Amino acid sequence: MTTESHTVDVDVALIGGGIMSATLGAMLALVQPDWRVVIVERADDIATESSHPWNNAGTGHSGYCELNYMPDPADGDTAAAVAAQFAASRRWWAHLVDTGLITPGFMTTTPHMDVVFGDRDIAYLRRRFDTLRALPAFTDMRYSQDPAVITGWAPLVMAGRDPAQRVAATWHPSGTDIDFGALTRELTRLITGDTLLGHEVHTLNRMPTGGWRITGRCGRQRFELDAARVFIGAGGHTLTLLQRAGLPEIRGYGVLPVGAAFLRCSDPEISKHHNAKVYGQAPTGAPPMSVPHLDRRIVAGHAHLMFGPYATVSSRLLTRGRITDFFGTVRPHNVRALIRAATDNRSLIRYLIGQLLASRGRRFDQLRRYYPDADPRDWEWISAGQRAQLVAPDGELRTGTELIVAADDTIAGLLGASPGASTSVPIMIDLLRRWFPREWQSWRHRAGFGLLAS
Numbered sequence: 001m002t003t004e005s006h007t008v009d010v011d012v013a014l015i016g017g018g019i020m021s022a023t024l025g026a027m028l029a030l031v032q033p034d035w036r037v038v039i040v041e042r043a044d045d046i047a048t049e050s051s052h053p054w055n056n057a058g059t060g061h062s063g064y065c066e067l068n069y070m071p072d073p074a075d076g077d078t079a080a081a082v083a084a085q086f087a088a089s090r091r092w093w094a095h096l097v098d099t100g101l102i103t104p105g106f107m108t109t110t111p112h113m114d115v116v117f118g119d120r121d122i123a124y125l126r127r128r129f130d131t132l133r134a135l136p137a138f139t140d141m142r143y144s145q146d147p148a149v150i151t152g153w154a155p156l157v158m159a160g161r162d163p164a165q166r167v168a169a170t171w172h173p174s175g176t177d178i179d180f181g182a183l184t185r186e187l188t189r190l191i192t193g194d195t196l197l198g199h200e201v202h203t204l205n206r207m208p209t210g211g212w213r214i215t216g217r218c219g220r221q222r223f224e225l226d227a228a229r230v231f232i233g234a235g236g237h238t239l240t241l242l243q244r245a246g247l248p249e250i251r252g253y254g255v256l257p258v259g260a261a262f263l264r265c266s267d268p269e270i271s272k273h274h275n276a277k278v279y280g281q282a283p284t285g286a287p288p289m290s291v292p293h294l295d296r297r298i299v300a301g302h303a304h305l306m307f308g309p310y311a312t313v314s315s316r317l318l319t320r321g322r323i324t325d326f327f328g329t330v331r332p333h334n335v336r337a338l339i340r341a342a343t344d345n346r347s348l349i350r351y352l353i354g355q356l357l358a359s360r361g362r363r364f365d366q367l368r369r370y371y372p373d374a375d376p377r378d379w380e381w382i383s384a385g386q387r388a389q390l391v392a393p394d395g396e397l398r399t400g401t402e403l404i405v406a407a408d409d410t411i412a413g414l415l416g417a418s419p420g421a422s423t424s425v426p427i428m429i430d431l432l433r434r435w436f437p438r439e440w441q442s443w444r445h446r447a448g449f450g451l452l453a454s
């Protein structure tokens with residue numbers, strides 16, 4: 001049996017307690033502390049889905065090592081754009097640390113590397129390096145085919161390797177590893193209103209007087225919340241909620257669920273020998289999230305090694321979602337786009353089936369490609385979260401994020417994933433500009449926002 005609870009009025013409701021809502025909420029708290037801003041989160045804690053430290057790779061995406069941003073090694077535009085966006089995020093986080101608003105410790109300098117094998121990929125990497133080195137953000141990048149130099153950068157990658165194998169690597173000293181869960185917590189602390197945990201939003205209805213009535217459940221209790229504006233940062237459930245709100249802007253969009261898993265080693269005697277994030281070339285057909293990488297990760301102050309991600313298959317759109325999640329997003333207006341995305345990406349489907357059928361031994365062989373002496377006894381298999389890969393109305397499988405803003409500016413949501421958390425600051429600045437064009441004129445020089453343009 002459910003019981004009715006009273007209605008609460010707020011200026012801005014943030015649905016979902018991940019890095020995106022936390023960033024927007026913190027920004028609003030700094031420029032408009034008199035507004036009531038609340039987070040509504042279905043789980044019993046914040047940062048339990050994609051922003052949880054083990055549900056993402058913690059890479060500060062800066063274009064140094066992500067080969068999938070540069071399929072054409074002569075075109076560095078995407079890598080440079082991602083580098084600029086991440087630099088903006090860093091400047092704002094540094095401002096918050098410098099002014100004592102958040103505590104440091106969520107970010108660790110960790111060199112970013114690429115390691116590739118064989119003539120074709122070596123030629124590609126060399127060309128990519130030459131392109132990027134000409135751009136200001138990449139001048140510190142190094143390139144080598146010398147096994148001794150690469151051993152100095154990443155000893156575990158070279159130990160036990162066949163000396164006849166041709167290897168090339170790039171190395172950038174200024175890469176970062178980020179505990180996005182810790183950062184989400186720090187930002188959430190700045191928010192002036194409540195964080196309503198265990199509150200699952202079910203419906204959003206436009207009110208005749210303007211704004212939105214949000215309804216849902218907290219345990220067996222029904223709750224209602226009236227908000228002048230709503231941001232849906234519900235990760236894999238964002239599309240579902242935007243569909244329920246009846247936004248015409250969302251017509252035709254779909255999502256495909258792609259799960260992920262990592263191999264993790266928590267032995268400090270091993271992790272102390274690896275101080276880098278080593279990215280490789282993705283296998284044919286692999287989604288961007290499946291570019292293999294061997295990373296040093298610092299989570300809650302402890303060093304670990306992580307390899308993956310491996311793709312897993314589930315119809316859930318959140319790790320704690322329901323198996324009906326994906327089917328609930330299929331509508332007459334997005335069926336064609338979903339079918340087109342599936343038929344145009346047969347190699348992705350083949351890749352996912354291959355991953356699903358892969359034995360434990362075959363999965364471990366993928367790690368040994370980057371760490372030949374790895375011992376299975378040191379590694380555990382962990383879930384790395386669910387991702388809702390965005391399908392555009394034309395059937396294109398999109399890798400980036402997309403901000404959907406209603407024509408009347410009262411509701412917005414964020415779809416997609418990568419480069420995700422790293423670019424949360426410029427994404428939310430973009431939303432503030434579009435949502436509050438009048439207020440933005442006075443906000444733009446406050447709260448450290450002035451630093452973001454440089």
Ligand SMILES: Cc1cc2nc3c(=O)[nH]c(=O)nc-3n(C[C@H](O)[C@H](O)[C@H](O)COP(=O)(O)OP(=O)(O)OC[C@H]3O[C@@H](n4cnc5c(N)ncnc54)[C@H](O)[C@@H]3O)c2cc1C
Pocket residue numbers: 015016017018019020021040041042043046047048049050051052055056057058059060061180199200201202233234235236237238241260289309318384385386387414416417418419420421422423
């Ligand atoms: C395998 C993998 C690796 C990744 N690696 C990186 C990386 O290295 N670097 C990087 O920058 N990004 C990475 N990302 C992307 C990054 O994790 C995401 O972009 C980011 O965490 C998304 O944050 P969010 O706030 O939008 O969503 P989330 O953190 O998923 O938060 C959404 C929240 O909404 C809540 N919610 C859902 N439905 C409801 C509802 N109905 N009512 C109330 N609450 C609800 C959920 O419980 C959840 O807490 C990776 C993602 C994956 C899956």
